[in-house]
Amino acid sequence: MDINWKELGFHYTETDTIVRSAFHGRWENGRLKGEWEEPYATRDKYIHLHLSATCLQYGQEAFEGLKAFRGADGRIRIFRWRDNAERLQRSAHALKMAEPPIELFGRALRLALETNMDFVPPYDTGATLYFRPILIGTTPQLGVGPGVDYELAIIPSPIGPYYPGKFHCTTFIINRRVDRAAPLGTGAYKVGGNYAASFRATEEAHLQGYDCLFLDSKTHRYIDECSAANFIGIKQTDEGIEYLTPRSNAILPSITNASLMALAWDKGYKVTRRHILVEELAEMQEAAACGTACVISPIDRVIDPDKGRMYEISRTPGPVLTDLYQSLQDIQYGRAEDKYGWCTILNKKHTN
Ligand code: PLP
Ligand code: COI
Secondary structure (H helix, E strand, C coil), rough: CCCHHHCCCCCCCCCCCCEEEEEEEEEECCCEEECCCEEEECCCCCCCCCCHHHHHCCCCCEEEEEEECCCCCCCCEEEEEHHHHHHHHHHHHCCCCCCCCCCHHHHHHHHHHHCCCCCCCCCCCCCCCEEEEEEECCCCCCCCCCCCCEEEEEEEEEEEECCCCCCCEEEEEECCCCCCCCCCCCCCEEHHHHHHHHHHHHHHHHCCEEEEEEECCCCCCCEEEEEECCCEEEEEEECEEEEEEECCCCCCCCHHHHHHHHHHHHCCEEEEECCCHHHHHHHCCCEEEEEECCCEEEEEEEHHHHHCCCEEECCCHHHHHHHHEEEHHCCCCCCCCCCCCCCCCCCCCCCC
């Protein structure tokens, strides 16, 4: 194996195995009943799928993203996996799919780690082992409706930073011509369709060297989120530091954001989740995208071409977000006490 850990970006690198578990069910009085098979690891990364499967025909697909960190002490920590398992259940429920039991998800994840230990990047390389759980509908059918067969797979891949550069600023651009998610649609769930729906806007932004900031699709006045991350703003007033993040039915409840809110609260900051007007960007001293893949990615500017405005936020990563980033990573890499109980240590022995 020849991986240059320090050069890894957010790209797929094949590992030894993926882990799979199939569900076969039937409808009983309007309820889906069935059994999950015990997760197993396989070297085969391909599946034999009917072209009429409900994931292909009607978009029955949900996914997750979580990471294992090799710590300063050689132990491997998985961050808040139960929260990902629960969120996958909510996404499955939203698309009328079978919900993988939490403990089954946990066993699958453990197997995915144990059969790919060599792919957990060394400490201090900036790289981690990312797990991409996916859930797909596999029933072949033409009728418009949910199927009865599903497959859960956990795909590991070592990854580096989501945005190039470890803690570099990114510029975001607002696009009012493409909506990512409807107010009562699937925006709050991690389903593939949301991402496909955002590609037109994100690719347009990337071509200009930016990333895309989505607004609420009803009024286009409030900040929703980034294409693959939540939004955070920091305001400093005479009363102290405020951590601001949007409240919206159409954004993903980010586990990273929830963790940062807890850390911010414990640091004595005011933590506020509410509707945030685009114009409020002018009052923020710091802003960032946050999520599992991007951790905290500071935002230097936000461009609003429709309104002819450019919000200059902070040319370099600001002190508040830098400190939050450090506090979160200290817990994830085992450099600080995990007083929140967020990390699950999967190898009790040191394996540096
Ligand atoms: N919002 C979207 C649309 C995402 O894809 C992600 C990534 O998972 C997030 C927010 C951040 O969520 P989390 O912190 O749970 O990874
Ligand atoms: C994550 O942060 O884990 C994500 O899933 C976001 C994106 C890469 C799709």
